[in-house]
Every structure is written in structure tokens, then in C-alpha cells.
Amino acid sequence: MRFITNIKTFAALGSGVIGSGWVSRALAHGLDVVAWDPAPGAEAALRKRVANAWAALEQQGLAPGASQDRLRFVTTIEDCVKDADFIQESAPERLELKLQLHSQISAAAKPDALIGSSTSGLLPSEFYEGSTHPERCVVGHPFNPVYLLPLVEVVGGKNTAPEAIQAAIEVYESLGMRPLHVRKEVPGFIADRLLEALWREALHLVNDGVATTGEIDDAIRFGAGLRWSFMGTFLTYTLAGGDAGMRHFMAQFGPALQLPWTYLPAPELTEKLIDDVVDGTSEQLGNHSISALERYRDDCLLAVLEAVKTTKAKHGMNFAE
Numbered sequence: 001m002r003f004i005t006n007i008k009t010f011a012a013l014g015s016g017v018i019g020s021g022w023v024s025r026a027l028a029h030g031l032d033v034v035a036w037d038p039a040p041g042a043e044a045a046l047r048k049r050v051a052n053a054w055a056a057l058e059q060q061g062l063a064p065g066a067s068q069d070r071l072r073f074v075t076t077i078e079d080c081v082k083d084a085d086f087i088q089e090s091a092p093e094r095l096e097l098k099l100q101l102h103s104q105i106s107a108a109a110k111p112d113a114l115i116g117s118s119t120s121g122l123l124p125s126e127f128y129e130g131s132t133h134p135e136r137c138v139v140g141h142p143f144n145p146v147y148l149l150p151l152v153e154v155v156g157g158k159n160t161a162p163e164a165i166q167a168a169i170e171v172y173e174s175l176g177m178r179p180l181h182v183r184k185e186v187p188g189f190i191a192d193r194l195l196e197a198l199w200r201e202a203l204h205l206v207n208d209g210v211a212t213t214g215e216i217d218d219a220i221r222f223g224a225g226l227r228w229s230f231m232g233t234f235l236t237y238t239l240a241g242g243d244a245g246m247r248h249f250m251a252q253f254g255p256a257l258q259l260p261w262t263y264l265p266a267p268e269l270t271e272k273l274i275d276d277v278v279d280g281t282s283e284q285l286g287n288h289s290i291s292a293l294e295r296y297r298d299d300c301l302l303a304v305l306e307a308v309k310t311t312k313a314k315h316g317m318n319f320a321e
């Protein structure tokens with residue numbers, strides 16, 4: 001089975017936070033982009049978000065011919081996908097909606113154009129159930145901001161051809177990403193299983209009055225957050241075992257796993273908890289706008305990415321290692 005991997009035209013369905021991130025990344029890689037989103041004012045909002053991301057993308061380096069002018073916004077799903085070489089859906093996270101949308105997308109798309117979904121954890125076997133040529137349908141789960149963060153989890157469903165997984169990996173790599181093939185189709189995939197566990201514990205800490213949202217964010221960004229950009233938990237904890245490594249680490253800290261430190265099931269989202277989280281994060285935002293904070297985040301990410309890349313090179317490693 002052959003799928004299009006040398007892509008020239010990228011279709012984006014849904015142009016919110018994640019869809020606009022895909023559009024920005026594809027434009028920066030010199031592609032023509034066609035976008036569709038049913039919300040009133042979606043085109044203006046999309047162009048604004050792309051413009052806000054562009055400075056970071058310029059700093060990272062644009063592909064020859066890359067331009068925001070190569071974005072075309074259309075009013076039907078069919079016009080969005082019919083000439084596309086690659087299609088990425090970033091619609092709201094609702095199974096019924098994605099099921100219906102993908103039956104329409106896949107019926108109008110070229111049969112050898114790959115279709116990716118940005119879903120954070122729904123199962124591709126379920127929402128591609130009604131799709132035409134489901135063998136070319138995958139999950140490509142990105143991370144926000146999509147135009148800077150390299151990770152994309154690639155997940156197949158029961159009808160996805162192994163060649164489609166490989167082809168999707170190739171396409172995402174051509175967009176400068178670091179695909180991770182999630183070999184077993186499970187809800188939440190790999191990364192969101194981990195992020196969700198942290199998020200639940202953070203909500204419990206607020207709910208129990210242990211810490212404010214700002215204090216919890218400080219606990220992340222001045223500690224583990226710094227090292228997570230270049231070393232994951234398993235290797236970090238191997239070093240934490242000293243010369244005796246992971247075996248000693250497990251012996252020393254294993255018993256703590258039996259202590260009731262963590263709650264894991266989510267706390268009930270009471271009005272009070274929601275208010276505490278919203279008030280706490282509003283205080284953290286201060287008088288910065290979301291778009292100003294996005295630019296600040298992008299600058300920090302560019303600096304971290306560059307530092308990690310340079311340091312890896314010093315140790316004879318490439319960035320994707």
C-alpha cells in the first residue's frame with residue numbers, strides 16, 4: 001500500500017488552539033495550507049494566531065517560500081480536503097463529532113492521502129469506524145504549541161495499515177517533528193496518561209488547600225520541569241540511585257509507593273474547586289494577555305530547544321536521540 005508522503009498541500013480541519021498550531025507549522029515548512037472551521041469569525045481568529053506564532057517560527061528558521069499568504073480558508077469540508085496531500089483534524093474532543101466528521105473527510109479526500117487526528121486520547125478504532133479507506137487513518141497527537149514542540153504520538157486503529165503508520169511518521173518528520181509510535185491502542189496514549197496523573201494530583205493539592213496553583217506551578221518549573229526537557233523520569237531516577245543505579249533506587253524509594261501519597265482518582269470538580277483553580281491562575285496571569293504569554297512561552301521554548309540541541313551535539317548526540 002502506498003500513501004502520499006511528499007506533501008505540498010496540508011489540510012487543517014478545526015482551527016482552534018491546536019489546529020492553528022498545525023497551520024503555523026505547515027506554513028513555516030513551506031506548504032500550501034487549506035483550513036476549515038465552522039465557527040463564526042474562525043478565519044480572522046486563525047490568521048491572528050498564526051501571526052502571533054510567526055516571530056518564533058522566523059527565529060527557528062522558515063523553509064524557502066514559507067509565507068502566511070499561502071493559507072487559504074474555505075467554507076466546506078470537501079473544499080478543504082479534496083486536493084490535500086495530508087489531512088489533520090483538530091476538532092473538539094467528542095467521539096460522535098469526530099465519527100461524523102471523519103466519514104465526511106475521508107469520503108472527499110484522495111484515497112492515498114493520509115488522515116491524522118489530533119485527539120488527546122480517543123481511540124482511532126472508534127472514531128474512524130465510518131471512514132472510507134480507514135487503512136490510511138491515524139492519530140497524530142501533538143503538544144501545545146504544535147509549531148514548536150516536536151513530539152507527535154502516532155497511533156493506529158484496528159484498520160490502520162502498518163504502512164500508513166510508517167508514512168505518517170515520515171510526513172511528521174518532514175514537518176520537523178519527533179514522532180513516537182504508540183504501539184498499543186490505549187485511551188490517553190502514553191504522554192497524556194502521564195500528564196493526566198500529574199494534573200489529577202495538582203487538583204487534589206488545590207482542593208485540599210495544600211498549595212495554590214502558583215505554588216504547584218513553581219514546584220514543577222524550578223525542579224523536575226527543568227530536567228524533563230532533556231531527560232525522562234526513568235533515566236533521571238537511574239542517576240538518583242547513584243553508582244548503584246536503578247536497582248538501588250527501587251530498593252530505597254520503592255516502599256514509598258505503598259504510602260498513600262497520591263490519590264490518582266480525580267477529585268470532584270465542585271464549583272469551589274473550579275473557582276479556586278480559575279482564581280489562582282488568573283492571579284498568575286496578572287495583567288499579561290494570553291497572546292503575550294504565548295510569545296513569552298515561545299521564546300523560553302526556543303531557548304530551551306537551542307540549549308538542549310547544542311548540549312546534545314557537544315556529547316555527540318543528535319536532537320532526536
Ligand SMILES: NC(=O)C1=CN([C@@H]2O[C@H](COP(=O)(O)OP(=O)(O)OC[C@H]3O[C@@H](n4cnc5c(N)ncnc54)[C@H](O)[C@@H]3O)[C@@H](O)[C@H]2O)C=CC1
Nearest residue numbers: 014015016017018019039090091092093118119120142144
Ligand atoms: N488544547 C490542547 O492542549 C490539546 C488538544 N488536543 C486535541 O486537539 C483537538 C482540538 O482541541 P483544541 O484545539 O484544544 O480545541 P479548540 O476548542 O481550541 O478548537 C476546536 C476548534 O474546532 C472547531 N469546531 C467545532 N465544531 C467542529 C467540527 N464539527 N468540525 C471541525 N471543527 C470544529 C471549533 O470552532 C474550534 O475552532 C482535540 O481533539 C484535542 O483533544 C491535542 C493536544 C493538545
Ligand SMILES: C[N+](C)(C)CC(=O)CC(=O)[O-]
Nearest residue numbers: 119120142143144192195
Ligand atoms: C490537556 N490535553 C490533554 C489536551 C493536553 C494534551 O493533549 C497535550 C499537551 O499539549 O499537553
